Amino acid sequence: MDYQVTVIQEMVRNKSQLIERLKEQIGRVVVGQKELVDRLLVGLLANGHILLEGVPGLAKSLSVETLARCINAKYQRIQFTPDLLPADLIGTLVYNPQRGEFITKKGPIFANIVLADEINRAPAKVQSALLEAMQEKQVTIGEETFKLPRPFLVLATQNPLEQQGTYPLPEAQLDRFMLKVKITYPKKSEEKEILNRMAYTKRDLTVEPVISPEEIMDLRSIVDQIYLDEKIKDYILDLVFASREPGEYGLKNLENLIECGASPRATISLCLAAKAYAFIQGRGYVIPHDVKTIGMDVLRHRIAITYEAEAEELTPEDIIQTIFDEIPVP
Incomplete structure (x- = not known):
């Protein structure tokens, strides 16, 4: 297994220059x-x-x-x-x-x-x-x-x-x-930099194409190979299932606040997004921090809250944050 992670890590390192070039070009226009x-x-x-x-x-x-x-x-x-x-x-x-x-x-x-x-x-x-x-x-x-x-x-x-x-x-x-x-x-x-760069009637917003569709598909094949430990998979499943059955995970205070939990598509998306985020960070393996960093963006639109939650002025983000805080991290 260590050999596999080492091979994937080398692949990520070799291809990370494409991501850096993309970030550099985007940074010519988008500030912060x-x-x-x-x-x-x-x-x-x-x-x-x-x-x-x-x-x-x-x-x-x-x-x-x-x-x-x-x-x-x-x-x-x-x-x-x-x-x-x-x-x-x-x-x-x-x-x-x-x-x-x-x-x-x-x-x-x-x-x-x-x-x-x-x-x-x-x-x-x-x-x-x-x-x-x-x-x-x-x-x-x-x-x-x-x-x-x-x-x-x-x-x-x-x-x-x-x-x-x-x-x-x-x-x-x-x-x-x-x-x-x-x-x-x-x-x-950052807004001052936006002012210095954009406050002109004629703006220089030119960027160069630095990656092709074929290279994107190649990068995706590497993302698929990024190592995801069984403990991380179980952690992702616990997060999703806690949104459906909070009482089973000791979150009884959330039982009357969630009308509909995250779908199996959320489980798949959280797994893939965590792999892609690990790739951007230059790693060939996923760590719990990757899941927690990208998790809010994956789950916030997939959880429906009850009228009781709205009455308490709670948002789906509040519910998800509670789940992240309470579910043990491997």
Whole structure:
């Protein structure tokens, strides 16, 4: 086993330069926001979609666009609006009178990186059009099914403040996002750097593509091999099961606060995200700190709280933090 970890560690060390080059290019445009950048890279390496939530002006869309420009792949931004239709997203069949037949016109979702900007501005029927694409990596138009390009990543943004004219994401949609990242304001020193860099009518926001889709797929194959000890697997299972059956783990105070716990997809996502985070940290093995660091982003949108919890002004983050504090760390 030690030999296996040593081999994986060497592979991670050899490939870590690609991640450093990506970070360097993103840093030319995005100031600070280290946690955001790390989560974007986790999603890229773990093949997981990401939901970014934050007030306007925190560089959510800019970060996604910059990441896409650093990759030599197809990028598509889709502005979600109340009048958007599923066909505007995935495509439709168009009748060709000259040939007397219907031809398929593919939608903007056929890209490697898709920015679903203000995703909660579109109604449920449009959001549901993403379900097949996000899970099966394919789209059905008419009677024909088309595979999406690889890699395929949906990076969505939403504003937590303005709720007028928005449509809450259904649970099935939320569960398909590996991470939900809440973005906060930058530090004062970082905002001064933003001021020095951005306060011009003509800005230099050029970056260079430093990684190809083939290299991303290669990195993902290494992430799959990162060593995950049985004790870490059991720790991940304890965290997820504690959200479903808190009383079984000595958390009786949470029994009346959780309406619905995390799904098996959360278990898989937490495992993959922890591996990807370990890779970014330059390790060929996962430690409990990786799970705890990335765990909040994996679980916060997968736990539904009761009215009693809301009455006590508790949030899903409060519940998850209690679980992390009480479950023994291996």
